[in-house]
Amino acid sequence: MKSRKPLASRLTITIVCAVTCILLVSTFLVFYWRKKSKKKPSSIVSNIDLLPTISYKMLHQATNGFSLNNLIGSGSFGVVYKGVLQQDERLVAVKVLNLQNKDASKSFMAECNVLRNVRHRNLIKILTCCSSINYIGDDFKALVFEFMTNGSLEMWLHPMIDSDKQSKNLSVLQRLIIAIDVAFALSYLHNHCEQKIIHCDLKPGNILLDSDMIAHVSDFGLSTLLTTLNDSSQKCTSTIGLKGSIGYVAPEYGMGGEASTEGDVYSYGVLVLEMFTGRRPTDDMFKDGLNLHNFVKMSLPKRLVQVVDPMLLPTKEDDNDNDNEIVEEANNTEDFRHIDVDMQKCLLSILNIGILCSLESPKERINMEEVIKELQLIKSTFVGLGIPRGRPSRAQAWNN
Secondary structure, X not given: OOOHHHHXXXXXXXXXXXXXXXXXXXXXXXXXXXXXXXXXXXXXXXXXXXXOEOOHHHHHHHOOOOOHHHEEEEEOOEEEEEEEEOOOOEEEEEEEEOOOOOOHHHHHHHHHHHHOXXXXXXXXXXXXXXXXXXXXXXXXXXXXXXXXXXXXXXXXXXXXXXXXXXXXXOOHHHHHXXXXXXXXXXXXXXXXOOOEEEOXXXXXXXXXXXXXXXXXXXXXXXXXXXXXXXXXXXXEOOOXXXXXXXXXXXXXXXXXXXXXXXXXXXHHHHHHHHHHHOOOOOOOXXXXXXXXXXXXXXXXXXXXXXXXXXXXXXXXXXXXXXXXXXXXXXXXXXXXXHOOHHHHHHHHHXXXXXXXXXXXXXXXXXXXXXXXXXXXXXXXHHHHOOOHHHOOOOOOOOOO
């Protein structure tokens, strides 16, 4: 009997120790895997539980049954309607995905994954989303955004004949501020997010303007998330099809190159050139190796007047300061003398930034931090010269 008691005690102690060790190891493993999973980048198929949801019925009511009268835009992945949420009378834009497009669901997830985790004054704000069934039993997915009162930059640069903005025009200063806004948005995405975010589809149609004409970058349906593997390499974690729109897509993408911050910089450069020349990169004149970048580069500085948007050029010195006068035709270099010397240097500096951003070699393009510094310097000098309403005045020489 005495020998059995020590044996039982030793057995009990052994069992307790074993169970304790198992519990400790299990606890350690649980904490380890939780910590490791937090470090993993969000994938394209991650859930969107962090976003509040809204019902199909509410969106149907907000857009008057998705009426054509409320239709304000369309794209490859869906259409956008203007709506009013009844609960708070809030004006919104409702992007309804075209689920017949096989990539639309991926676009929906990509946009949710990006926009739920970013906050910046120059990025469109997502308010809510809807993933439901419509009244005829089909799948329905939609994203709800803040409504931008002044529409897209595309509408301002290339207004339709019957557009209510036909009589309006963006001044040099307004275009410069919009270019700075977009540069800040890209710099935030490229340099100040936990994961680098590549927009992949930057163009005037995806730049929206609020009531104060502040620019907001939108449409992240093609966006790509990057995770840094080491100091010199990056890896795509999500992307969808062609990385961009014709005319704005970086040339290396056409050769199978992966999405990169340099690709966004190229698109930004084309955007800047378009903003200050008034010409789309898809203009019929660009063929046989000629593109917007080459056209501007070959024309500067002597033929500046031939490439700048005529809406930005005064015909000559105007004693009445008539802001409605524009250059209707600019076919010879003699018209160059009609542009104020400070405005000449301003436009040359801005167009040069567009050229540097849209160089063919990705490694030669300047980054968005440099772009911001250069554009802010131009803006500071521009404002310091006291140029009213975007018109030039004679003052000190421009700082290049």
